[in-house]
Amino acid sequence: ISCRCENVQSCDEKTCRNYGVCVNRTCACNVGRSGIFCEKEITVQVPKFSRGGYMMVKKGGDKRRALREISVKEIYVNFTTVRPNALILWSQKNHNFIGIGLENGFLKLVYSMEDGNKTVIERPPFPPINDGLWHSILVMFYPISMVIDGKHFTQEFARYPNVTTSGIFYIGNTPTLNSSLIEETHGMFADPFEGCIQMFGSNSEFVDDFSKIDGRNIESC
Template identity: 25%
Template sequence: DRNFVYGKLGQIQYSCLFPQVVPITFNTGESYIKVEGFMVPFMNTSFDFRTFNEDGLLLYHKFSSAGFVQLFLEKGKIVIKFQGSNTPVVQLEPFDQKLNDGLWHSVVLVLQTNRIILSVDHIPSITTRSFEMFTGQTYLIGGGYHGMVGFIGCMRWIYVEGRYVNVETLPPEKVVKIQDNDITIKACQMIDRCHPNPCEHGGVCRQDNIDFYCDCALTGYLGGVCHVPRHPLSCSAYKIDNPKSRKADVMLDVDGSGPMEPFWATCLFPTEDQSQIIIHHRNEESTEVRGFHLPGSYIQDIKYDAPFEQIVEVVNRSNSCSQKLKY
């Protein structure tokens, strides 16, 4: 008999009802939601978010006492900016991790007297300093603060001062949008343009809510998807762009946008219409050999600066080919 062990007050359910996940998508930087606060001397707010954009306001709250707190993304990193009663503005960037990778990230922000705790993906950053505040009446989530870029992406599991915010039941005046499709509820509408990776030759794909672009810096290629070779196909191609050159060390890419990697070679131009390619190897200096008296007892591997497949490609394109060995 449960009444014999303890008394009951109010309605009690002998089960654990977990809130249903109801995500919200902020499709533009002008959309946001308003959540009421309780005006207490502490703050406990948490949510999950995912985005491809580097910048965006996650949360803004003006205290009923003097001061405010701002949580936002800047160049992909999370930043907290706050001011308490009779204290200067403080801005912290406690984590090096970039969070605009399109994955879900959890954020917990706790403000107490002389203590600020910001946790990202269950890793806390604790700041201890002189700080007092009293929360205000309204939390702006996703944007709504003048001069700040709004957040574009998805949120879920939004808790404000310990209360779960069911975005489905928010009054219309609390959901701020210019057009109806500025906010989507009960869905996370994000298009991943980088999977599969459209960038060729190992280019790094980056994206925002509008488009993607390829970082081709370390690939040896150019263009929208790292398809155009950065290096000339041959010494003749190099000569076209450098007509006065007589000799140059050039990185050649003999198959253009194909799978072969570029390699270093020396280009010689003995006449205006003639070019020569010298592919160097690692044994061009003299090597003294001792102790090998029998014929064929000494073997020296010649390792060229270009793999065999690229050498074959060069030979097939050339009018003539010669190899010089001196011993």
């Protein structure tokens, strides 16, 4: 009797290289590293998200700066995916948050108002965008409106929403070690993003080269 078995290597606390971390017997590698034990060096300009990977963008691009609460005026993201359900980005400060993702292939925008006492969920009437093509999303507040692939959608409120966060934006997933993604996002998103993100921006500050951005389990598109 012969057995054709795949020898799957697993990690422990000592085997992950280049500051990788062993999570569930698999090495979670920092941006710029890949391989079973994070032994390979890669260049990530346009990131590819899989295996629960995420990136962390701080407003202003300064990793060392202590961030206070900021007011979110606009968010832009350019991405491609074939997954119907996914978290694209998430930012939070105490009870205030904002999130963008997909639900059954349709765009879903969520944010809190009145210090977290009111949650707003927006689903603009636009066809599914999990078709593997590149799509651009621009969300603007004061007043709130969305531009999806050049098509405008506007929502009227009695007063303009004041959306504030910490200024830290998690792209694709959140670093959930002791809780699930759905818990971290207050039940709004359950699945991490799988696909590629070409550009991200907030308040007119844009990132199109992700090679110096912090994150885990990121490949190159």
